[in-house]
Amino acid sequence: MQISTEVLNVLSRCRAEGNFLFLADQLDRSIYVKTNKVLEAAGGKWNRKGQAHIFTADAAERIEQIILTGSVDIPRDLFNFFPTPENLVTDMVLRAEPAAGERVLEPEFGDGRILKALKLAAPDALITGIELNDERFLAVKNDSVLSTGVELVHTDFLGYQPDETFDVIVMNPPFLKRSDVKQVMHAIAMLAKRGRLQAILSAGVLFREDTLTKALRERVKQLGGQISPLPDDTFRESGTKVKTARLEIDLRR
Known part of the structure; x- marks a missing residue:
């Protein structure tokens, strides 16, 4: 079952407490019926006494899966690592235009x-x-191409504080629990005055209304950047149905 953006938006505003999921808004009849159909297909059962849909496992995690994939199908992975398709890698690097002598960064290099x-x-x-x-760090460290000429840092990117800014940042961070939004916000703070950033995020960045996601959209707008949806099958070759978006910032403009 594929899910409309209208329903995904409703789900992104729900409140979860353990196995219980509470709708955040008073919905009109038509959108409630659509939302309830999705929740039931995902395993949620309406409980009149609790005024909530009850799942057999953590409700927040189940809803996160649905928002990331746009489907009620249970994903095979937790989205901690899905390789970026080669054609998308090439396109991102071309758009970022790294040049000799520039400082270039990839967080979470996989x-x-x-x-x-x-x-x-x-x-x-x-x-x-x-x-x-x-x-993954050791595999890349031992790679014949990357073992020289690239500084490899074994750490959590969200705790990384460089001494200098970067001219180019290209990234495809993990998506779960807003990791993509957090990491991109952290990366933006590292951009040089004429810096360029290319990032892949969950498509939820386009419609989610939580404080962090709204702050990212506003920051991108302030910097003259844009966030646009990618085709639904972009990551098919990587074995996932996850819906994605591309974020672009070019401070030279």
Whole structure:
């Protein structure tokens, strides 16, 4: 079952307490029927006494899965790592235009494919990659292409505080629990005066109304950037139905 943006917006405003999910708004009949149909298909059962839909597991996690995928199907992964499709990597790097001598960053570099594309596009740039996961960090550290000419930092990006700003940042962060929004906000603070940022986020960034997501949209607007939806099948080759959006900032304009 694919879910409309109207219903996803309603779900993003719900309140979860353990297995209980409470609708945040008084909905008109038509949107309530659509929302209730989705919740029931996702495993939620209406409880009149509790005035909530009850799930057999954590309600917040189940709703997060639905918002990320736009479907009631249970995803096979927690969205901590899905490789960026090669054609999208190429396009992001081309748009970011890294150049020789510029400071370039990729947070949460995963399997290193974006780092490789950055190094290929600008071999004389000063490239830094951040990764918290032990296995992925070691794999990239031992990679013949990336073991030299790239500074690899084994840490949590949200705790990373560089001494200097970056001219180019290209990123595809984890999505769960607003990790993508948090990491992009952190990255924006590191942009140089003429910096460029290319980021992939959950499509929820386009409609969610929580304080953090609204703050990101406002910040992007202030900087003259844009957030636009990507096609639904963008990450199909990576084994996920997750709906995504592209965020672009170019401070040279």
